Amino acid sequence: MFYKKSRAxxxxxxxxxxxxxxxRVPVDTQQLGETISQxxxxxxxxxxxxxxxxxxxxxxxxxxxxxVRMDGLGSFHYKLSCAGQGVDTPEEVGPxxxxxxxxxxxxxxxxxxxxxxxxxxKNKSFVEFGGKGK
Numbered sequence: 001m002f003y004k005k006s007r008a009x010x011x012x013x014x015x016x017x018x019x020x021x022x023x024r025v026p027v028d029t030q031q032l033g034e035t036i037s038q039x040x041x042x043x044x045x046x047x048x049x050x051x052x053x054x055x056x057x058x059x060x061x062x063x064x065x066x067x068v069r070m071d072g073l074g075s076f077h078y079k080l081s082c083a084g085q086g087v088d089t090p091e092e093v094g095p096x097x098x099x100x101x102x103x104x105x106x107x108x109x110x111x112x113x114x115x116x117x118x119x120x121x122k123n124k125s126f127v128e129f130g131g132k133g134k
Contacts, residue, residue: 002129021129072119075108
């Protein structure tokens with residue numbers, strides 16, 4: 001995991017902190033599919049079909065009010081953003097207050113030797129990023 005040095009104001013003074021750094025070119029569906037098919041006994045075409053269908057199927061379930069939990073990965077659910085749109089009475093509450101719909105992701109967790117561990121954030125090593133890599 002890469003990090004960069006970042007300066008932020010804390011109270012009235014500036015302090016330095018590590019900030020996660022993500023490379024410019026993300027891993028795409030094609031790369032994910034090829035890697036999964038190489039590691040497991042599944043054809044690239046089958047992996048791609050599943051990966052491409054996943055967002056549509058997840059959205060259908062979440063629109064029906066369900067959360068989606070994927071073992072070993074985590075859970076997804078919709079979250080409404082209504083910033084600054086509060087009302088005075090329960091009777092006034094309605095969809096007109098919604099400014100954005102977001103997807104909340106919570107990484108899976110399991111009990112480890114020293115408490116709970118999140119599936120995507122355990123055992124990370126940190127390397128200071130100093131280049132312009134892709």
